Amino acid sequence: MAEVLTAYLGKGGYQVDWVGDGAEAVQLWQRCSPDVVILDIMLPGLSGLEVLRRRRNAGDHAAVIMLSARGEEEDRLVGLETVADDYVVKPFSPREVVLRVEALLRRTERLAGAQLLNQVVELGELRIDFAARVATRAGAELSLTTREFDLLGFLAGHPGQTFGKEELIRRVWGWNFGDTSTVTVHIRRLREKLEVDPSQPKLVLTVGRAGYRMAREDELP
Numbered sequence: 001m002a003e004v005l006t007a008y009l010g011k012g013g014y015q016v017d018w019v020g021d022g023a024e025a026v027q028l029w030q031r032c033s034p035d036v037v038i039l040d041i042m043l044p045g046l047s048g049l050e051v052l053r054r055r056r057n058a059g060d061h062a063a064v065i066m067l068s069a070r071g072e073e074e075d076r077l078v079g080l081e082t083v084a085d086d087y088v089v090k091p092f093s094p095r096e097v098v099l100r101v102e103a104l105l106r107r108t109e110r111l112a113g114a115q116l117l118n119q120v121v122e123l124g125e126l127r128i129d130f131a132a133r134v135a136t137r138a139g140a141e142l143s144l145t146t147r148e149f150d151l152l153g154f155l156a157g158h159p160g161q162t163f164g165k166e167e168l169i170r171r172v173w174g175w176n177f178g179d180t181s182t183v184t185v186h187i188r189r190l191r192e193k194l195e196v197d198p199s200q201p202k203l204v205l206t207v208g209r210a211g212y213r214m215a216r217e218d219e220l221p
Helices: 002-011 022-032 048-057 073-081 093-114 146-156 165-173 180-192
Strands: 036-040 063-068 085-089 120-123 126-129 134-137 206-207 211-214
Touching: 002 093, 022 048, 036 048, 048 093, 063 093, 073 165, 085 093, 120 134, 120 146, 126 146, 134 146, 146 165, 146 180, 146 211, 165 180, 180 206
Parallel strands: 036 063, 063 085
Antiparallel strands: 120 126, 126 134, 206 211
């Protein structure tokens, strides 16, 4: 499978390195600082989830696509809870994985050229520096993954405006497809890092069944 994906990605113009077990994956990831990591959950030695946890704990925010033979919703959520950006279930088309890699990179390029790039947005104690890609609350830096920062930046750039899950998938993830539970997981993780009480959010608000929005300045406590 790795050889096939490497061939497809190579034809797409990507430079690809791959290894076959978890311990080597940690070392290669640290050494080559990849833009995107495709990570199988069922690796010999360290599992893919443990590889991801170690690199996230080390502060690495590379985009990650998890692969697994298990397709139940609970397993997909486990992958997303470990701060993966996407989750693909075997069997899959190699071309689908290439398209998802392209979507992740397009999102990064789009954000790099966005109007907000050199702006700083402030909402109460929250401050988002788009050029530095740093978010702080009350002066303390928030430890956000690439996707979490993108989602926060998008919502903060449109305070008071409600976005449904499908629209967020399209405008933040850059996909025209995808499991909307991805959005639910990322919203929950954002609240855990942003809110004083995540169970009663004051910044990232749920609007009935319509979706989510960032609070306006006049709504902040």
